[in-house]
Amino acid sequence: MSPQHFMEMASFTLNLVGLVVCIGGLTLVHRTRHRLPGYLLAGSGFLIAASPLLYAMLAAPR
Known part of the structure; x- marks a missing residue:
């Protein structure tokens, strides 16, 4: 199985996990002690959610 096929299959899961991580991070921002983490x-949740699209953009044949 090529990496492109794997990313297509895992895109829904990565989007869902990235959304949950991003929401968790934004919840921590509301606390003054945990603003930077x-x-x-x-940001890492956004990158997880965007990874299938970023991979497709970077790995596309030119």
């Missing part, structure tokens, strides 16, 4: 967690 919350932003980092929200």
